[in-house]
Amino acid sequence: MDTLTLIRPDDWHLHLRDGEALRAVVAATARQFARAIVMPNLKPPVTTVGQAIDYRDRILAALRETAGDEPACAGFEPLMTLYLTDRTPPDEIRRAKDSGVVHAVKLYPAGATTNSDAGVTSMAAVRGAIEAMQAAGLPLLIHGEVTDASVDVFDRERVFIDQVLEPLRRDFPALRVVFEHITTQEAAQYVATAPGAIAATITPHHLLYERNALFKGGMRPHWYCLPILKRETHRRALLEAATSGSPRFFLGTDSAPHSKHLKENACGCAGCYTAPHALELYAAAFESVGALDRLEGFASLHGPDFYRLPRNTARVTLRRESWTVPEALPFGDEAIVPLAAGEPLAWRLAAG
Numbered sequence: 001m002d003t004l005t006l007i008r009p010d011d012w013h014l015h016l017r018d019g020e021a022l023r024a025v026v027a028a029t030a031r032q033f034a035r036a037i038v039m040p041n042l043k044p045p046v047t048t049v050g051q052a053i054d055y056r057d058r059i060l061a062a063l064r065e066t067a068g069d070e071p072a073c074a075g076f077e078p079l080m081t082l083y084l085t086d087r088t089p090p091d092e093i094r095r096a097k098d099s100g101v102v103h104a105v106k107l108y109p110a111g112a113t114t115n116s117d118a119g120v121t122s123m124a125a126v127r128g129a130i131e132a133m134q135a136a137g138l139p140l141l142i143h144g145e146v147t148d149a150s151v152d153v154f155d156r157e158r159v160f161i162d163q164v165l166e167p168l169r170r171d172f173p174a175l176r177v178v179f180e181h182i183t184t185q186e187a188a189q190y191v192a193t194a195p196g197a198i199a200a201t202i203t204p205h206h207l208l209y210e211r212n213a214l215f216k217g218g219m220r221p222h223w224y225c226l227p228i229l230k231r232e233t234h235r236r237a238l239l240e241a242a243t244s245g246s247p248r249f250f251l252g253t254d255s256a257p258h259s260k261h262l263k264e265n266a267c268g269c270a271g272c273y274t275a276p277h278a279l280e281l282y283a284a285a286f287e288s289v290g291a292l293d294r295l296e297g298f299a300s301l302h303g304p305d306f307y308r309l310p311r312n313t314a315r316v317t318l319r320r321e322s323w324t325v326p327e328a329l330p331f332g333d334e335a336i337v338p339l340a341a342g343e344p345l346a347w348r349l350a351a352g
């Protein structure tokens with residue numbers, strides 16, 4: 001098989017940043033995806049519907065400015081999210097639902113990751129907002145890691161399931177939940193079997209790499225993301241989930257751009273930049289287990305079905321063509337290193 005045609009996919013978990021960084025990355029996603037769920041962890045975070053609408057306008061302006069009328073980017077639709085805080089009023093949730101612009105609310109446990117300082121400090125503080133989400137059918141997107149410094153960084157997702165996720169879902173059984181960027185066998189198992197409306201996104205890096213990638217021949221900051229890469233047994237479980245055909249698993253790159261300088265740093269930022277070659281990376285992962293026939297469901301069908309949005313109708317084609325991921329790409333006045341820089345890939349998206 002030398003070509004693979006899919007319904008145009010969407011990215012259900014994406015960081016686009018703002019300003020110069022936004023201008024540097026937005027076209028890369030629009031070339032690959034019809035829509036993207038845009039994370040709200042800006043500085044300051046996107047906590048109100050008004051801010052989400054303004055951010056959406058900036059995204060579309062940056063795309064016009066950098067991609068002009070390039071056909072591959074036409075019609076790209078940013079799907080906005082709100083950043084949940086201890087002080088999010090239930091009324092803001094109702095406004096979000098009515099806006100038609102905000103499609104979900106993101107829960108960052110305070111301190112879990114990049115720009116999460118304003119995140120949730122206790123689940124008790126957000127009960128009113130979550131009640132409103134449950135009533136409105138607005139999905140809650142969860143960064144599922146405990147932040148307790150005494151819990152090993154490799155165990156934080158597993159512990160979150162027992163300590164936070166299960167109690168939350170017992171209290172709010174009708175809440176629609178996306179467990180974001182899952183990284184463990186336990187999370188895959190939980191999502192596959194738990195009752196109620198739950199799904200998970202899976203990144204290309206967690207499908208392709210296990211934690212040894214962080215230390216191959218030395219420290220490898222471009223493989224550092226949160227939740228951190230786990231052991232090979234977990235990677236295998238994620239591949240199995242992604243290729244299982246279950247509608248509960250779908251594509252979310254978590255493409256998280258940081259400049260080369262901020263990654264290759266004494267205290268390097270978490271995040272892998274995968275937007276320019278996301279589909280090619282997913283194709284490599286699916287092909288590694290002989291499951292390319294399952295890629296369309298994962299990339300193009302399960303996400304819109306969960307979000308209750310129409311499936312796309314346009315198509316994209318991947319061709320078998322060996323090429324090498326660039327060592328670096330422009331990022332405003334700086335450079336950015338894409339994941340798998342310098343490595344060969346076997347599939348390439350045909351220009352739209």
Ligand code: DOR
Binds near residue numbers: 113143227256270271
């Ligand atoms: O690796 C990550 N980078 N994980 C996150 O949860 C946030 C993201 C970012 O914003 O850089």
Ligand code: ZN
Binds near residue numbers: 013014015039254
């Ligand atoms: Zn993210």
